[in-house]
Amino acid sequence: MPWPTCSGGRLREAQLLRRLSAAFDIEVVAVSKEPDLDRAHLGDAEAVGVRARIFPASPAAAPGLSPHVRRHQSEPARRYLTARLAAGPRTLVHVEGHYLFHLLPRHAHSRTLIVEHNIESLLFEQQARAEDDAELLADARLTRRTEQSCWRSASAVAAVADDDAAHIRARLQGRQVPVIPGGADHLAAESPVAAPPDASRLAFVANFGYPPNLDAAQLIIDEILPAVWAHCPEATMTFTGPSAPPWLRAAASDPRVVVTGFVPDVAGCLDAATVVLCPLRVGGGVKIKVLEALARGRAVVTTPVGLQGLRHLPEGSVVECPDVPAMIDACVRLLRSPAERELQEQRALLAARNLPTWDASAGLLAAAWHGLMTGTGHATLATMS
Structure with missing residues (x-):
């Protein structure tokens, strides 16, 4: 349905x-x-x-x-x-x-x-x-x-x-x-909503009833966040989407982790993010979550799996990372550098214009x-x- x-x-x-x-x-x-x-x-x-x-x-x-x-x-x-x-x-x-x-x-x-x-x-x-x-x-x-x-x-x-x-x-x-x-035009933005210069907000938007998304969430909790916090202890992580399992909701006992559950419109969650993270290791087709982040002009960090079906976009539209260390490095870099992040946001909006x-x-x-x-x-x- x-x-x-x-x-x-x-x-x-x-x-x-x-x-x-x-x-x-x-x-x-x-x-x-x-x-x-x-x-x-x-x-x-x-x-x-x-x-x-x-x-x-x-x-x-x-x-x-x-x-x-x-x-x-x-x-x-x-x-x-x-x-x-x-x-x-x-x-x-x-x-x-x-x-x-x-x-x-x-x-x-x-x-x-x-x-x-x-x-x-x-x-x-x-x-x-x-x-x-x-x-x-x-x-x-x-x-x-x-x-x-x-x-x-x-x-x-x-x-x-x-x-x-x-x-x-x-x-x-x-x-x-x-x-x-x-x-992706249901979330089209003319220009990215600017985050505060000192913002350090990571976000992952997904249906957590789907096993590949759960695998990505587990990777964020177990490996990516601890390493990012070692460099950016003030960084927050928001998981948005339905069917979050108990172990993911339990992660919100750390005040830097937010699990929102289902929201009727993800635009606000994307606009509040400094970096949208999509560390999928398993998947196919085209990821609507990546299209939506591009449409809102967000800096996106993802894997080759997250870029499936999007190879036609201009080079650099998203930050593609082959492994976990590269994802950690990209997140830290974008959180720390407003100038680099702004450049990535402009690339995202350019890519969105090339989407069907x-x-x-x-x-x-x-x-x-x-x-x-x-x-x-x-x-x-x-x-x-």
């Missing part, structure tokens, strides 16, 4: 659906791990002209199913989609992530678009290498087979990042895979939908998320 927009994926879906609902008859079929929360936001869907149905996920430990497919089992959703899609061929199905594809009846496969935010098998491989974990490696292999099967069965596949699209094309032997990027808008992204998605539909006129779309 795209609402509340408490993650980059939800925000992307909400921005696109709001723009496309005037031209398409859209119904969201959501398989939810938090059905009560999602049902409370049905009005948000109605407000932009989208119908929504919520079905609780029923995780099942069936052998042979990849982890994401197991987590998104829902027999009520399967039954509803089977009945719903028997209505006629004019309905196109847009699936957010291959792991929901298994809920569709076979006859709907030929009118289905799968959009991948990440290549999940690659994320498992990254985690397996980082943790030297044979079980994660087995999950990667199983997920890879599942991805391949779904992509081949669907009528079309799209990605949000060039790197991911190239990976899918290679695995599908050159099949066309359009890129539908995310925008949500209108452009919605136009690309609309073109993909139209290309898969037969006939003309007002078309019906079922979106699974």
Whole structure:
């Protein structure tokens, strides 16, 4: 369910659906791990002209199913989609992530678009290498087979990042895979909000229910902050986003650490930051959190993973760090030097002007939908998320 927009994926879906609902008859079929929360936001869907149905996920430990497919089992959703899609061929199905594809009846496969935010098998491989974990490696292999099967069965596949699209094309032997990027103009700033000259505020904005973000938060607490405090003892660290686990909330016992939880608008948190930190070691797609920081003109310190899908930006748009010592050094340098930080903020705003808008992204998605539909006129779309 795209609402509340408490993650980059939800925000992307909400921005696109709001723009496309005037031209398409859209119904969201959501398989939810938090059905009560999602049902409370049905009005948000109605407000932009989208119908929504919520079905609780029923995780099942069936052998042979990849982890994401197991987590998104829902027999009520399967039954509803089977009945719903028997209505006629004019309905196109847009699936957010291959792991929901298994809920569709076979006859709907030929009118289905799968959009991948990440290549999940690659994320498992990254985690397996980082943790030297044979079980994660087995999950990667199983997920890879599942991805391949779904992509081949669907009528079309799209990605949000060039790197991911190239990976899918290679695995599908050159099949066309359009890129539908995310925008950042929902937080566009004409000029950066100046922090006080003596400000020393680090910030990380993320959904902490997502394992790669948790890994990054743990890295900040365990390694980055202690080293930064050795040079800048007055520095503060703010974690903004939903689903903070107990160990992260406990870190706020130090008055220099703030854990805000979910906020409806992250612009204020970004504007209050001196440096936005994004130390992701695992990930794929394009990070909305990085786009938002650039749009607000913030100095961003990140990893090669955080820059995935953003290699087209002007060089130096963010401070890219290959390892933890480099991230620590970059944070200390930017906290101590207002002049260097101001230069980095101007680079961020320049980069933001090179980012796609949500209108452009919605136009690309609309073109993909139209290309898969037969006939003309007002078309019906079922979106699974």
